[in-house]
Amino acid sequence: MGDIAAACDAPPAPQMTKESNLFMRIAVHPDGTVTRPEVLLLPPSSSSSSACAVLSRDVPLDASLGTYLRLFLPDPAPPRRLPVVLYFHGGGFVLFSPATAFYHAHCQAMAAALPGLVASLHYRLAPERRLPAAYDDAASALAWFRAADDPWVAAHGDLSRCYLMGSSSGGNMAFFAGLRASRALDLSPAAVPVRVRGLLLHQPYLGGVARTPSEARSEDDAMLPLEANDKLWSLALPEGADRDHEFCNPVKAMPPEVLAGLPRCLVTGNRDDPLIDRQREFARWLRDQGGVEVVVKTDHAGSHASELFVPERAEELFAAMREFVFA
Structure with missing residues (x-):
């Protein structure tokens, strides 16, 4: 399985510097609106290619x-029912979509490598729609599966094995979607039962007012420089909220009792990520304060989001996902 990520044509790693960083190129205007940098968008694939045997379509x-x-959906689909992964892309809650070339390729590779039925959510972005708008869209996406009127889901998905997965800000979303799912009561007897078996939290985007050592060292980080990190949170959080708000710093702002009922979690991260200190603290909080079953893999090599561009980093992540999902 080691060549799956390469076979699915992951975009080449950009020659990223702080100056060329996409987050640094977000223009914030005096009226609070933003102009986003242009990125390559890809349509869904109605037929699979020899490079990546995966179909995709938008609903x-x-x-x-x-x-x-x-x-x-892998093509051909395996004869057995596939786990369902509801995926939330990164971008600091401000950029990107499932059609962004590197997220499209990443989800193709994920569906093939797991294998699984992957659903990538196009959610509302900040600052036009600040948090919790993205969380509301994540809850709506999970509710969509309960309708179960999609032919791919009906024919190939195993909704008793549903996983909430996200990277960076998407990892943050997967956590909050998991909290909502653990509290929700399905009162409709006609609804299709959807069982969230676990949360796959890759390099979850977290913060706080006080800098961690890894954040303090990140002023010139190529993938997530400190200035960009500050900008993203200022655009994403509710008006007037600081970075100790629960959406940003749940470890400080939320009582551990809210974690009751949360399913098992996989927390993954890369050593050179400016957020790595937050991610390790978060994993300890889940396990030690909340009593959540947590698998922690936060010693992978690489920078923030390197799995989007480096096939070896992607395969490490997919291997951790397979071990977690099929354990």
Whole structure:
């Protein structure tokens, strides 16, 4: 399985510097609106290629909000039912979509490598729609599966093995979506039972007012420089909130009792990520304060988001996912 990520045409690693960083190129205007840098977008793939045997298609979620899901299915689909992964992309809550080239390729590779039915959510972005708008869209996406009227889900998905997965800000979203799911009561007897078996939290985007050592060292980080990190949180958090708000710093702002009922979690991260101190602290909080079953793999090599561009980093992540999902 080691060549899956390469076979699915992961985009080449950009020659990233602080100056060329996409987050640094977000222009914030005096009226609070932003202009985003342009990125390559890809359509869904109605037929699989020799490079990556995965089909994809878009399905609407809420037309009034402009949200949708991009589904990824191995082709041919295995004869057995596949675990379902609801995926939330990164971008600091401000950038990107399932159609962004590197997230499209990443979800293709994930569907093939697991294998699984992957659904990547196009959620509302900040600052036009600040948090918790993205969390609301994540909850709507999970509710969509309970309708179970999609042919791919009906024919190939095992909704008794559903996983919430996210990277960076998407990892943050997966955590909060998991909290909501653990508290929700399905009162509709006609609903299809959806069992969230676990949360796959890759390099979850977390913060706080006080700097951690890894954050303090990140002023010139190529993938997530400190200035960009500050900018993203200022655009994403509710108006007037500081970075000790629970959406940013749950370890400080949330009582551990809220973790009751949370399913098992996989927390993964890379050693050179400016957020690595937060991620390790978060994993300890889940396990030691919340009593959550946690698998921690936060010693992988690489920078923030390196799995999007480096096939070896992607395969390490997929291997950890397979071990967690099929344990």
